[in-house]
Amino acid sequence: MVSCVTTPENGAILSPLEDLLDVLDLEPVGSAHITMREADGGTTDFDLGESDRDIFIGRSQPMPHGRVFGGQVLAQSVIAAGRTVQDLEGAPRQIHSLHGYFLRAGDAGHRIRFSVERLRDGHSFSVRRVQAIQNGRAIMSMIASFQSEAAGLDHQDHMPAAPDPERMETLAEVFAGMDDPQANFWSRDKAIDLRHVEGAIYLRPGRQLASQQSVWLRAVGTMPEDPLVNAAVLAYCSDYSLLEPVLRQHGLAWSDRRLRVASLDHAMWFHRPGRADDWILYTQSSPSASGGRGLAAARMFSSDGVLLATVAQEGMMRLKE
DSSP: OOOOEEOTTTOOEEOHHHHHHHHHSOEEEEOOOEEEEOTTSOEEEEOBTBTTSEEEEEOOOOOTTSBOOHHHHHHHHHHHHHHTTTTSSSSOEEEEEEEEEEOSOOBTTSOEEEEEEEEEEOSSEEEEEEEEEETTEEEEEEEEEEEEOOOOOOOOOOOOOOOOGGGSOOHHHHTTTOOOHHHHHHHSSOSEEEEESSOOOSSSOOSSOOSEEEEEEEESSOOOSOHHHHHHHHHHHHTSSTTHHHHHHTTOOTTOTTEEEEEEEEEEEEOSOOOTTSOEEEEEEEEEEETTEEEEEEEEEETTSOEEEEEEEEEEEEEOO
8 A cells, every 4th residue: 555645735645756756847937048059069058147047946845854855956956957958959868967066954845946057058968057046045056967878888887786675674664663753754655665785774873883885775656757757766866875874884873863964965977777666776885084074975776787877975974062
């Protein structure tokens, strides 16, 4: 049986995945930009201020602490940028990289405006800058690049060995018997099924001090065929658990009241297309932590061993005495 959630906007009853897809279904507001065709076949966009931007509006998922989940803003920014590439002539262009900074905490009770600047449309690549704005201030800034399909050199790292996801503990099992808002949030009505290979560290530290971990994840339900939406949901998932190798290395759990964590930046490279509703092994490691910051790097493999994406993030990670 699939649990359901009620959307805050119109009270519609949706499954958790339907709710996430609704959050990603941004409302276009309008655009006005001037483009000049260059001699090499590329184009140049003239900066006319806000009027030359493509504008989209989106709602947020309710959160127990009232702050917008960073992965949600990241995924919405991917959709906003990708929507401005879909109207280009020629072969479809899919996202291949993004680089973003989390600037301020967002308010989950207010809608977000996404302002997209068309930086360049060349023969094969398109580049977009996205500003996610609330109350007149940017909460995230991201640049994303899109490419039409091309042949070339091809190799990848091998997928590491891991137990089957069906053998791993679900979050509902991790939080079983707990009546707590945070526990209820993580264990109920989730669009993403997340299962830790080495055991979750929400309630207690891991058994070993290690700067690596693996997580199985997938969307709960059937995803649409649209490659842009699947890429956006992968970006959404990528912000879950990514900084945990830093905590695991230092014998910390999310429940530690001294802990102060905030994502600072996020980068992601999409190597090959994949579906977010298939099991994905998310292998994560932390090469360094210093200066109140922790760095994590990760890879996403499909269940049959295809390297789908590489991810990196640095976060503020402090212990308050």
